[in-house]
Amino acid sequence: MSTAPRLTALDALHRSLGATMTDFAGWDMPLRYGSERDEHIAVRTKAGLFDLSHMGEITVTGPQAVELLDHALVGNISTVGVGRARYTMICQEDGGILDDLIVYRLGETEYMVVANASNAQTVLDALTERAAGFDAEVRDDRDAYALIAVQGPESPGILKAITDADLDGLKYYAGLPGTVAGVPALIARTGYTGEDGFELFLKPEHAEGVWRALTEAGAPVGLIPCGLSCRDTLRLEAGMPLYGHELTTALTPFDAGLGRVVKFEKTTNDGRFVGREALEKAAERAETAPPRKLVGLVAEGRRVPRAGFSVVKDGVVIGEVTSGAPSPTLGKPIAIAYVDAAHAEPGTQGVGVDIRGTHEPYEVVALPFYKRQK
Numbered sequence: 001m002s003t004a005p006r007l008t009a010l011d012a013l014h015r016s017l018g019a020t021m022t023d024f025a026g027w028d029m030p031l032r033y034g035s036e037r038d039e040h041i042a043v044r045t046k047a048g049l050f051d052l053s054h055m056g057e058i059t060v061t062g063p064q065a066v067e068l069l070d071h072a073l074v075g076n077i078s079t080v081g082v083g084r085a086r087y088t089m090i091c092q093e094d095g096g097i098l099d100d101l102i103v104y105r106l107g108e109t110e111y112m113v114v115a116n117a118s119n120a121q122t123v124l125d126a127l128t129e130r131a132a133g134f135d136a137e138v139r140d141d142r143d144a145y146a147l148i149a150v151q152g153p154e155s156p157g158i159l160k161a162i163t164d165a166d167l168d169g170l171k172y173y174a175g176l177p178g179t180v181a182g183v184p185a186l187i188a189r190t191g192y193t194g195e196d197g198f199e200l201f202l203k204p205e206h207a208e209g210v211w212r213a214l215t216e217a218g219a220p221v222g223l224i225p226c227g228l229s230c231r232d233t234l235r236l237e238a239g240m241p242l243y244g245h246e247l248t249t250a251l252t253p254f255d256a257g258l259g260r261v262v263k264f265e266k267t268t269n270d271g272r273f274v275g276r277e278a279l280e281k282a283a284e285r286a287e288t289a290p291p292r293k294l295v296g297l298v299a300e301g302r303r304v305p306r307a308g309f310s311v312v313k314d315g316v317v318i319g320e321v322t323s324g325a326p327s328p329t330l331g332k333p334i335a336i337a338y339v340d341a342a343h344a345e346p347g348t349q350g351v352g353v354d355i356r357g358t359h360e361p362y363e364v365v366a367l368p369f370y371k372r373q374k
Helices: 011-016 036-045 065-072 117-130 155-160 204-221 228-237 276-288
Strands: 020-024 027-032 048-051 056-061 085-091 097-107 110-115 137-140 146-151 175-180 183-188 197-202 292-299 310-313 316-327 332-340 351-355 358-365
Touching: 027 228, 036 048, 036 228, 048 204, 056 065, 056 117, 065 110, 065 117, 085 117, 097 117, 097 175, 097 183, 110 117, 117 137, 146 155, 146 204, 155 197, 155 204, 183 204, 197 204, 228 316, 228 332, 292 316, 292 351, 316 351, 332 351
Parallel strands: none
Antiparallel strands: 020 027, 048 146, 056 110, 056 137, 085 097, 097 110, 146 197, 175 183, 183 197, 292 332, 292 358, 310 316, 310 351, 316 332, 351 358
């Protein structure tokens, strides 16, 4: 039996704005409001406003909260200062990636783990199970928060107009409590677009007021509402992985070229954490003979590659596309793919993507495709 999709606190507002809605990880979410390309370009050049209330917030508190997180996750959470955030992953015992996460340290013994919508239940279950024996509590806070993001070069100015928080002092991957449009929020300088921007965690009942205040503050500089579709092309250009595409349980962080998030040197729990042994072997394999590497591909033609399409060279399959889309910034189709290490060098010629039987020519490039000028 199918269950009705969950609605965010901004559902009625999206519909009043004429959004095209889509089911995403069990939530009804805005895909686009108008043109995906216009929304994408607004974030790159001005600012865009996103409803991300489908993300999964899990709070971990208690005297041994950090020991639990160091045991359950691959990162070194004990080195995260209060008010800072860290990108990390949660892996299975065999090293496969269950999800990629951002962990915010809200207080001395309080952390918020933000999981992808499609994996929130999996992450919650894994953390709850791994909490056994630790003096810490894992709490499902998915219904406690709405999440609104404002992203793009104009976003600091827009947010400054409606907050008392010191945004200039707020570093990338930091979060601080403040007031936005008169209501309390956790203001984080994080995002998934490759641009400067902020993510605002607030009570669902405050979401509409904050959305309207941001819309009003951003109108003079070209802020527009943006859907999940342009969020995907923005993160693709920025070379950011998407769970279910670049990251899966079949891959370890080392396979994904993200071995840097695994911290073997952590000292809590005598350095033990879930998946450590398997990940040490994966690290060794990645050093000596990496099977495939994650690369960027830029099209010479106009045809767009999609996830699952084969990457070929001289008629032989050498890899697989994990994400592909037309790039509004580059003006041509791009893709992220896992390819055999022998053909992963940027500039490699003669590589093609099999698009319905035709081998379309592509150039191998280093990720990301796009990096903002700081």
